[in-house]
Amino acid sequence: MPIYEYRCKSCGAKTSLLVLSLSRQAEVECQACGSQDLTRLFSAFAYHRSEGDRLSEVDTGRASGDEYYKDSRNVGLWAKKRVRELGADAETQRQVDQVVDKARDETSKLFE
Template structure:
């Protein structure tokens, strides 16, 4: 079930909301000031799935939405899936590089210079 993060256009308060049905989003208002004009922060979309679940449902052949790429936890998923298919163990070095890429993309670029 997706949890979305919203930012109030009026007071800037951010809050998270579990959305079960698209209609629920229209009913939302800011918990701080009651404003109904909210921006959904697409990059913060959080799904309650583990990386293993992501990997098993990830289809390397499918076209992904822009939001897929904006979710930093999806970085490296493609490479992992390919490696899994070929039976390659990417090892801990790959994992730590991936973690760096996900949390601080700039540092990886500097490292490879």
């Protein structure tokens, strides 16, 4: 049976949940404050993650330190996520993605 971890968007607490079925998954709530606004966390063992996974982990309510941005793949994730949260259209998302990709190039040079 899979165990999923969630991060509460309201209070930041981590909730672990034994998921019995897909229907139960819809009822997940924060064990600390009861909020249902949770983000699914991904296994620390999953070394190779897709851009989509990384994107889903970004916490747009919190700033990240320099260490985080030394991994150039993390640069711009915030912006990419934010623009989706705000419901930007596909063209705007594409433009933001382009800016981000360029910024990543430049950032990775900074740390070389």
